[in-house]
Amino acid sequence: MVTFEAVTKRYGSAAKSFTALDGVDMTVGRGEITGIIGRSGAGKSTLIRLVNGLEKASSGKVIVDGTEVGRLNDAGLRGLRREVGMIFQHFNLLSSRTAFDNVALPLEIAGLSRAEIKGKVEPLLDLVGLGDKAASYPSELSGGQKQRVGIARALATSPKLLLSDEATSALDPETTQSILALLKQINAELGLTVLLITHEMEVVKTIASHVAVIDQGRIVEQGCTFDVFTAPKHETTRILLSSTLGTSLPEWLRSGLKNEPSAGDRILVRLTFFGATAFQPLTARLVTEIGGDVNILAGAIEEIAGEPFGTLVVSYPAAPEIIDRANRFFAATGLSTEVLGYVA
Template sequence: MNAHQSLAIGQPLETLEAISPAAVEADPMVRFAGISKTYPAYRGKPGVNALQDIDFAIPRGSITGVIGRSGAGKSSLVRLINGLEKPTTGHVIVDNREISALAGRELRLAQRSIGMIFQHFNLLSSRTAADNIALPLEIAGWSKADIKTRVAELLALVGIADKHDRYPSELSGGQKQRVGIARALATRPSVLLSDEATSALDPQTTRAILDLLANINRELGVTIVLITHEMSVVRQLARDVVVLDAGHVVESGHVADIFTHPRHPITQSFLAEAIGDSLPVSLQSRIVAEPPVGGQAVIRVQVRGAGAGDTLVARLARELGLDVALLSARIDEIGGQHVGSLVLGIPLGIPGGEGAVTRTLAWLSQYQFSAERLGYVA
């Protein structure tokens, strides 16, 4: 049993030993090495290459998002982690065990250290909340006294101690998911897999569930893997993100890095959906494609770090001698870092006109700011 498994509920994370970056790299919680997964032809349907050339690690104690469209390979990836599928090639290492090589009783024992939260809760309607949470403990052979104690701890942890005797039909969607989370934590797993766990919930309930998962990660040190198609979920909760497309990892890294410098078109499309257009409606309606006489070029700049947005306009004005206007600003905290979008107006009715815009874009590029020209306003 590792340190994460033996940590009591509510014990502060500070009691865990600090893990250095080198140790995280050398001892990840989940490791995919040379993975491919091919499903053979079936009943006249052609075979499917669900995953190809997958090779990445998930740090111990982290919250990592795995995002992709339908058919990207997310479900296959999660089924490899919990041993429900075997890779066609390669190795899956979970908590220093090659789960892809286990079978029978050894596999079942290993799966107890991997909790699973489902999109549609998967609760048994004939069992109360407490009895649903108790089920994996009964299967594992716990005593009735220990089960009773553990279930009470878990109900308190997920904030529904008063729902002990309620049946699923008597619970809201958020309460059902809290039962599902408690059940997934019952056997003290070291890894918690969240498979689209908030997709069936409204925005307010989603935020509450994500806050609960963040608290579980802090309190218990459990490694959480978020399988999702929603970048907003990754933005709120994850530190690292892996982007899947057509069975390939197309981009990965710290969430703040991906948000400020997305390279792949699929990542850019996810971000466009998550962030939306940061322009106020009043400004959007004024933007035109051709530069008006005496108008301004509209440039959107991605900034990162506390205070980065505060100084950018002043630095531009000072170093380039421009009268820069701040038209719009949005700052979020993503992966523990401040990430923002500033919309600037660069005056055209000065000597140099478009030259001022070119110099501004060159200056931003020099200092590694990601920027794009959106158009012009009068």
């Protein structure tokens, strides 16, 4: 649905310029939910604004459903924007218009009759769960309800692509989950491609099938969400995910970790369960394999893009023969492991 080919975006003059995007290559598959994550200032918003022509690339190509955005004139851009809906962080509703009239606005601009508008707006308000709020003004709606109006408005022109610019960052956690569920529903029922930018890892983990990580204007890692989240390769990705996935050790234990063992020490190992290992009783089998002196120190169960993912931190004696038996067991069962260190 969307292709970025060596896209660069610079601001300022030749004498003093700032590079917001630097040679971005990326694709967004048709019918997928793709998330773009990165720190503030990494280039996320610039990237998404290139898709509907709110910004123009300094070099490279942005292609939406076969159309190169940079070659479009004003009339072409207007046509493109009818096929690319956008929802915003702060809703951008018109306070003087009801929920119905906010959703109707792009249809009025397109020249539809009042009867045609009613025939499209009412089902959209029902779709987003606001059929009973058609006559309500934005001041009478909660934040989540305002965002639902924004989503309905973005869908009014039957777009092929929906852009989401930090659409949940102004909402509380419970409301965020309801909006994410709605986006997943729209993606499934309408076959709509969704491209969202966010700094919230939970958002991507919950609904995105694919993810791209942007840092200093460059895509540093991309792929299926499950693969990127469970085995991040780039340091930026690992930092972004550090507080979202896996298990954290208490400070008193983390501060006592050593890189090399001494006599009588214990080894700390993080076990990762996913795919075929997610539902097997491997911890019990580990105890049987190396003896009963296995402590479970921390654990967590996650769901990433609908797939189970779990981590467990265990410790056992750092005696060479026990470590060797454990390693053979891990290799035979396909468990992913990481040695965190050694403790007295």
